[in-house]
Amino acid sequence: MQDQTPSSTVDRTVAYDFAAIEARWQRLWDDTGAFRVEDVPTDGKPKYYVLEMFPYPSGNIHMGHVRNYTLGDVVARYKRATGYNVLHPMGWDAFGLPAENAARERKVHPAEWTWRNIDAMRAELQRMGLSIDWTREFATCDPSYYGQQQKLFLSFMRMGLVDRRLSWVNWDPVDETVLANEQVVDGRGWRSGAPVEKRQLAQWFFRITKFAPELLEALPGLDRWPDRVRAMQSKWIGRSEGARVRFALADPVGEIGNVEVYTTRPDTLFGMSFLAVAPEHPLAAAATAADPAAAAFVAECRALGTSEAAIEGAEKRGYDTGFKVRHPFDGRVVPVWIANFVLMEYGTGAIFGCPCGDQRDLDFARKYGLDVVPVVLPPGEDAASFQIDTKAYDGPGEMINSGFLDGVSSSDAVKTVIQRLTEGGQGNGVTNWRMRDWGVSRQRYWGCPIPVVHCPSCGVVPVPEAELPVVLPEDVDFDLPGNPLDRHDAWRVVACPTCGGRAERETDTLDTFVDSSWYFARFCSPNAVEPVANAAAAHWMPVDQYVGGIDHAILHLLYARFFTRAMHAADIVDVDEPFAGLFTQGMVTHESYRAPDGRWLYPTEIERRPDGVVVEIATGGPVNVSAIDKMSKSKRNTIDPQEIIGRYGADTARWFVLSDNPPERDMEWTETGIAGAHRFTQRLYRLAQAIAERPDHGTSKTGVLTRAVHRTIASVTIALDQFAFNVAVARLHELLNAISDANRGLALADDAGAAEVRQAFDVFARLMAPMMPHLAAEILSQLHLTQGNAPDLTWPVADPALLVETTATIAVQVGGKLRGTIEVAVGASEETVLAAAAAEENVARLLAGKTIVKQIYVPGRIVSFAVKA
C-alpha cells in the first residue's frame, strides 16, 4: 500500500496542478479498491448506506448531478472517516423514452445509444473523485437486472398485488401509439400534431392502494425526511372520512335506479340544492343518449380536460339533465346536473351540491340560479339575519334549516346523519382514499417486458421462472408507427406454458418507475441469482441517507416505499421503509442571455465589458441578461461540468457547489463564485507548502491556534451532521485564516509553534477531506502528516478540555438595549458579574438616577438590567 502512494514533489514555484494530482489519487483509489465493501462484511464495523438517486443516461452529466453526487459523497466520506463501513454504489436508470426517440430520429438502436451514454457519463462521474464502489454498478436495461425484476413481478402477482383492467389512455391515431402526458401538447400529439383521442386499453396495475393506510401511517416515523415531502405524500394518499349517500332517482333512467355520492360533509345534506355527476358518469352517458345538447356538453368537457391551461382558468359549468333525485330525509325533488368540475376518478364520480358550504358549489348555484340555503351557522352569527352572499362558509357551527339536526353542532351532525342513513339503508360512513392504483403498462419497446403470455384457452399465464428472463429482441425497427414488439412475430408468438398451444407474449413493458423502485435493494448484492440476497439486504438496508431532487418527492419515493413493503411481505427484505434519511437538494440555476432578436445565447457567446455592459462576442451587439433560471438546454444557460473540472479541477467544483448556499435551496452558478473557490484552493496549497518548509522536529504547544482547531472540529462536525455544508465551509475558511496568521507571526526558531501550525494543518486537511478529497490527500502526503490513503483518514475528535474558555465576553443590556460588554472569568459568581456589569462606564452612566427593577444574568452570555426612571 505504502509504495503506491503518489510521490510528492514539492515545488513552491509551481501552482497546484490539480489535473495531474487529482488523476493520480483517483488512480490510486481505483487500484486499491479503496471504496469496495463486502455484501456481508464481517469486520464488525457499523454500516452506513449512502445513496444518491441514480441518473438517467441522457448523454452527459450536468450541474444538477455534480451537486447531487457531491452532497452524497461528502456524507459517504465523512461517515467512512468516523468508522463506518459505507456502501456507496452507482448505477443507471437506463430504460425510457429518450432512447426510443433517439432511435427514431437518428437511426441508432436504443441499446447502443444507452450504453454509449453510460460509458461517457461514467467517465465524467469518475473525474469528480467520488468514493463509489464501482464494482456494484449495473444498468436497469441489463437482462441480469430486469430479469430479476420480472421475478418480483411474478411474486407480486402471486400475492394478489397485480391487476389487469381497462383504463383510459391518450391515443395518437397517426403514430398509433399511447402518448405520455408530456407528449401531449395543446391536446395534440407532439410528433404527429394529430388531435389526441381518449381510448380504453387493458392495462396492468400494481395495487398500491392496498398499502394506502400503512403508507400513510408510517410517514410520521420517517423523522429524517423533510416535513415538506411527508406533507406532500400525505396529501397525495389523501385519506378522508365521510359518507356514501344513495339518492333514489324520481324516475328510473333505464337500468339506473339510484345515484351514489361521496361526501366529507354529510352534516350539510339539508343544504343540498342539486346533484352533479362527472361527464364520464353512467348517468351522464344516459343523458347524452337521448339529448344531443347533453352530448355536446360532455364532448366539450372532454376537450377541456386535456389542456391544463384550460382547466386552470376554467369556469364552473354544467348541464341540467332533467333527471331528478329524491332527498333521503325531506323527500324534496332535486335536479341532476352534469358538471365539468366533478371528477370520475375520485369518490363515486358524483356529488351533492351544497352551495352554502362549498365555494365551487356556490359559484355553480349562483351561475345557474339554484337555491342557496344556509345550514351551518358560524359562531357569533344570528340565525335570523345570517345570509350567504358570495362567500361560502365551510367551518364548524350550529345546524339551522336542517330538520332533525337543528341546534346540533356540525360535528355531531356528521355522526347523526351517518347513523340515520345507515338505519334507512340510504348510505353509510366510509373512509375514502385519494390515491389510485399504479398503472404500470407502457406500450413501448425500451422497457422491462412483462413476463406473461396470453393464451386463447388458458388466459393470462405467467412465464415460468425457469424461462426468465424474458429478454427484449434486438432486431427491431422504429420506422413504422406503434410498438415494435407488437410486430415482432418471432418474439411475440410462443407456446403456452400451460397447454402448449399457440399463445402470444404480453407486449406491454413496465413503467420505468418500477425499475427505480427496488434498485437500492439490488445494490446490496448486485450479482445475486435472486432479486436480493437476504443476508446482504439484512445487513445494508435501509438506505441511511438518500439524496436527490425534490421533483421525486411523491411518485418515485411512494412507489419505492410500496415496493419495499411488498418485498417485505414476500420475505425478500426485512424492512418496511427503504430510506431512513432523505435529503432533497435545490436546483442549479444560472443567468440566461438573450439577443434583441430573441435568440438565447450560451454563456460562452457573451462577454461582460469593464463598464458592466454585456455584449455578444460575435456581433458586439447588446445582450439582455434575463432572470436566474433553472439550467436548461432550451435557454442555453447550462454550464458544462466537464469544462469546469477541466479548468479548475474537481475539488474546486465540489467546494464551490458546497459553499454557495444551503444545499436544500436553489443555488446560482456564477463565474465569480467558481473563480473564488479556485483561488481558495490555490491559497490553501501555497500555505501547505510554506508550512512544509518549516523544520519538523518540535513538540507542539497548546496555544490559541490549538484551541481554535478544536472549536473548528466541533463546529464542522455539527455542521456536517446537519447538512449545513456552507457553514462547514465558512468554519474551515476561518481556521485557514487563523493558521495563516499563526504561520506568518512565527519566529524562525519557534519549533513548538511550527509543530502547532503543522498539527493544525493536519486537522484542517482531515476536516476538509470529505469536500476536497484529492487536495486533502495530497497535502497530508506532502506534509508527511498522516500516512497512507485518504479514505483511511480518521475524523478528528475535539478535546472537550480545549473547548472550555477561561474568560467570557458578556453583553450588558440596559432597558433591553445593548450598552456595553465586559470580560469576566468563566465561573465568576453572579454577584461579581452583575457588579462588573453595573460598573461598566457606559452602563453606569445610563443606570445613574434610575431604579433597577429586575436584573437577569445568563452565565457566559448576557446581563440585562430592566430599569424605570
Add this chain to the structure above:
RNA sequence: GCCCGCCUGGCGGAAUGGUAGACGCGGCGGACUUAAAAUCCGCGGCUGUAAAAGGCGUGCCGGUUCGAGUCCGGCGGCGGGCACCA
C-alpha cells in the same frame, strides 16, 4: 382554487429566545510591480459625530418577553407543488 416553502447589507448567506450581519463574492483604500494580473494587508448596514455618545435597522402591522431575525396573531410579496379531491 388548494397545499407547502421562503422574505436578513450591493450579492450568496450566518446567528440553542441572549452582542444581528460570521464566512465568502463583489466594491473601496494601501503594499508589491515600470505597469497590469496574481498575491498580501486593511475598510465595510443606514444615519450621526472632529471622534464619541445616540438614533434607525432582519418584508409590513401588532402581541408575548428583561430581551424577538428567532415565538404567537394578522397582512403583503416572491417561489414551488397539484389530479378543481366534494
